[in-house]
Amino acid sequence: MPKIVDHDRRRDELADTALAIIARSGIRAVTTRSVAEESGWSTGVLAHYFTSSKDLLVASLRRAAEIQGRVLQRYRDQTGSPLDALHGILESLLPFDERRLALSRVFLHFYAESTADDKIHDEISEYADNLRRVVRRSIVAAQDQGQVPTDLDIDAVTVDLVAAIDGLSVHALLDPAIMETLRKRPHLPEDLTGYILRPLQGGD
Amino acid sequence: MPKIVDHDRRRDELADTALAIIARSGIRAVTTRSVAEESGWSTGVLAHYFTSSKDLLVASLRRAAEIQGRVLQRYRDQTGSPLDALHGILESLLPFDERRLALSRVFLHFYAESTADDKIHDEISEYADNLRRVVRRSIVAAQDQGQVPTDLDIDAVTVDLVAAIDGLSVHALLDPAIMETLRKRPHLPEDLTGYILRPLQGGD
Numbered sequence: 001m002p003k004i005v006d007h008d009r010r011r012d013e014l015a016d017t018a019l020a021i022i023a024r025s026g027i028r029a030v031t032t033r034s035v036a037e038e039s040g041w042s043t044g045v046l047a048h049y050f051t052s053s054k055d056l057l058v059a060s061l062r063r064a065a066e067i068q069g070r071v072l073q074r075y076r077d078q079t080g081s082p083l084d085a086l087h088g089i090l091e092s093l094l095p096f097d098e099r100r101l102a103l104s105r106v107f108l109h110f111y112a113e114s115t116a117d118d119k120i121h122d123e124i125s126e127y128a129d130n131l132r133r134v135v136r137r138s139i140v141a142a143q144d145q146g147q148v149p150t151d152l153d154i155d156a157v158t159v160d161l162v163a164a165i166d167g168l169s170v171h172a173l174l175d176p177a178i179m180e181t182l183r184k185r186p187h188l189p190e191d192l193t194g195y196i197l198r199p200l201q202g203g204d
Numbered sequence: 205m206p207k208i209v210d211h212d213r214r215r216d217e218l219a220d221t222a223l224a225i226i227a228r229s230g231i232r233a234v235t236t237r238s239v240a241e242e243s244g245w246s247t248g249v250l251a252h253y254f255t256s257s258k259d260l261l262v263a264s265l266r267r268a269a270e271i272q273g274r275v276l277q278r279y280r281d282q283t284g285s286p287l288d289a290l291h292g293i294l295e296s297l298l299p300f301d302e303r304r305l306a307l308s309r310v311f312l313h314f315y316a317e318s319t320a321d322d323k324i325h326d327e328i329s330e331y332a333d334n335l336r337r338v339v340r341r342s343i344v345a346a347q348d349q350g351q352v353p354t355d356l357d358i359d360a361v362t363v364d365l366v367a368a369i370d371g372l373s374v375h376a377l378l379d380p381a382i383m384e385t386l387r388k389r390p391h392l393p394e395d396l397t398g399y400i401l402r403p404l405q406g407g408d
Contacts, residue, residue, distance in 0.1 A: 028319075105319060156385075165371070166374060166375070167370040168363070168371075170374075171367050173319065181359070181363060
């Protein structure tokens, strides 16, 4: 009997290998050769799925987004405190473990790439829109439960929060001191995502 | 008499040309040929200063940072309201005109590059550190004048504000709708940089 190959599954497996390489050694370390070596598949098998490093990176982006999508889904489905969910959503994007390090790195790479590649641009924009939708929904739910003031400009807060988290991820990738600062904030979810952007007030 | 060439000045001129190209057409449009054409110098003259597009981009990064440094210096030297200065500093980083569009694009490019190039990494980190110092100083001055509450965690606010602005720039580059949103916020400095990150409060 011929062996039945689940191509989608193998493709995911190879993208996962690429993400592990990105977390460990960065974007540039992803090549069809390095992924073949690490996954145990021959470069011949690999060539069936990916013809270049760029191909592999795009697959890694999609795989990272898919996994992140599942994380977001869990927060959407939970019935607990919407504010805790918001905390969780934002923290799920900071590069504090291997999954999130790969996610942040691959997204930073494609943020830069998106300026020169329309297809990537549209894909990245969609991920960002989706994230904003999920964040916005949590803020509204938190308002409904009296956890967040109702006089917020929700759209502005959503844009600002998602931007702040993306910016913090980039700075943490860039600077180990920032990474440490973010990690050390006691009760990180409370401290980090427990921030919203509010007008500066006078000091009286 | 031999013509005296001010090489530093010409180098700046060529980097300015590259920045204009970046603002108009993006990072990928910068080549020794395109800069030669736009500046009116021959590729032969250009080759005296820059041997590759990467060279040109690094020069553009430094030139953009130098010009931004002068903008920051003006805010440091001004004797008016520190809070207005903080507004100005943060707004000077959003991609709302040609200078800032080139600045944001070239920084995003090198944020991504910095993960694979130690020299670029150190340079980019230094720019970010410097920006944080300037922002921090404005917050402290605003506190001294009673414009900002004194019970802030200044370091956290500084990290968050600079990250938020960087994130907003990236999202504005990516998404014209976000760019419009940021532009349309009435009294932008009041609205955008008039935000600090504050703990979420209960809605009661």
